[in-house]
Structures are given as C-alpha cells and as structure tokens.
Amino acid sequence: MVSSTFHAEDLWKTLSRATVDKRHPWRVVVLSTSGPNGANSRNIILRAVESQRALCTFYTDLRSGKIADITHDPRVSLLFWNPRSNEQLRAWGDACVVNDPKALDLHWSRIPDYARKDYATLSAPGALLTEDQALDITSLRVESARQNFRLIQVQIQRMDYLKLDREGHQRFGLNQENDAWVFKALVP
Numbered sequence: 001m002v003s004s005t006f007h008a009e010d011l012w013k014t015l016s017r018a019t020v021d022k023r024h025p026w027r028v029v030v031l032s033t034s035g036p037n038g039a040n041s042r043n044i045i046l047r048a049v050e051s052q053r054a055l056c057t058f059y060t061d062l063r064s065g066k067i068a069d070i071t072h073d074p075r076v077s078l079l080f081w082n083p084r085s086n087e088q089l090r091a092w093g094d095a096c097v098v099n100d101p102k103a104l105d106l107h108w109s110r111i112p113d114y115a116r117k118d119y120a121t122l123s124a125p126g127a128l129l130t131e132d133q134a135l136d137i138t139s140l141r142v143e144s145a146r147q148n149f150r151l152i153q154v155q156i157q158r159m160d161y162l163k164l165d166r167e168g169h170q171r172f173g174l175n176q177e178n179d180a181w182v183f184k185a186l187v188p
C-alpha cells in the first residue's frame with residue numbers, strides 16, 4: 001500500500017483475507033485488554049470480519065481471563081504485524097461477549113472436532129494443573145465444550161496504519177465519520 005493508493009477498504013480486505021488464509025500474518029492478532037489487574041495482552045486468531053459494521057470476531061472460552069477483563073472494561077486494542085510486507089496495524093474499539101445461541105451455534109458448526117476440545121477442559125484456562133487432573137483425553141468434558149464457547153466481537157472505532165519502507169515510512173490515522181473511514185497522513 002502506498003500513499004497515493006491508500007484506502008481504508010484495502011485494510012478491511014486484507015483483514016478479511018487473513019480470516020481465510022491460515023498463513024496470513026494478520027490472522028494471529030495481539031488482543032490487549034485492561035482488566036482489574038491492569039494491562040494484559042495475548043495472541044488470538046482473527047475468525048471473522050464484517051467491514052460494513054467494522055467488526056472483528058474472535059473465539060474464546062467463557063472462563064478465560066480475557067472475558068473478565070472485557071467485562072471490567074470493554075475498551076480493547078488489536079495489534080497486527082506483517083513481517084513480509086512490513087505493515088503494522090493498530091486498532092481500538094469496544095469488545096463485547098456474544099452469548100446469542102444462534103450466533104454461537106453458527107460458529108461452533110465451523111469448528112472441527114479436534115479444535116472443539118480446546119473448550120472442554122474441566123477447569124478454567126489458566127487454572128493450576130494438578131497431577132490428578134493431568135491434561136489427557138479423559139480429563140476433557142467434550143459435552144460441555146459448547147457451553148464454554150463464546151465469541152468476542154470488537155467494534156473498531158479508530159485505526160493506525162504504519163508501513164516501514166527504506167524509501168520513507170508511511171503512517172495513516174483512520175477514524176470513522178458518518179459511517180465512512182476517513183484517513184489522514186501522519187508523521188511516522
């Protein structure tokens with residue numbers, strides 16, 4: 001992306017591509033929250049994008065720490081980095097936890113069996129792993145996996161795009177105004 005051809009739509013197209021291309025570097029996103037104990041960042045997979053509503057969707061376990069963080073403060077930031085094209089995208093928005101059974105069922109139906117096990121641990125993610133509870137197949141409660149499954153949707157309100165280039169770095173700030181993305185060139 002160069003300045004004369006820069007369009008916010010291209011960013012959304014790239015994000016959309018990252019949801020289907022498993023090798024796309026923007027598929028793995030850093031999601032940062034601010035919880036009761038302060039800032040927290042973790043990698044998470046970008047699962048779906050709706051450019052019209054500026055929505056990014058992620059999958060997680062209801063019992064995970066990020067859910068408590070978002071409940072504490074819905075403001076989150078997302079960080080994307082593509083080392084091949086030297087493009088960084090930062091995005092800020094409000095996160096919400098989706099509990100709607102229809103939406104959950106739709107996404108759950110797309111998850112293969114082996115990945116559904118991620119939501120089937122007896123204890124919450126991050127809980128102390130005791131010896132009698134070693135993480136083998138017998139300690140998974142597959143039938144409750146669906147109950148633990150949640151979507152996190154982030155409504156993006158602001159973005160900051162940076163492309164590193166020997167010829168000169170380029171940076172744009174993007175804001176939503178009247179349902180359109182307006183961008184301004186910034187000092188990198």
Ligand SMILES: Cc1cc2nc3c(=O)[nH]c(=O)nc-3n(C[C@H](O)[C@H](O)[C@H](O)COP(=O)(O)O)c2cc1C
Pocket residue numbers: 028040041042043044045046058059060061064065066067125126
């Ligand atoms: C490459 C990668 C992808 C990940 N994808 C997800 C994901 O899609 N959803 C998720 O909840 N955790 C994912 N994780 C695990 C999180 O980074 C994190 O360890 C876990 O969700 C617990 O975080 P929390 O305690 O802050 O909620 C991923 C980790 C890595 C390294």
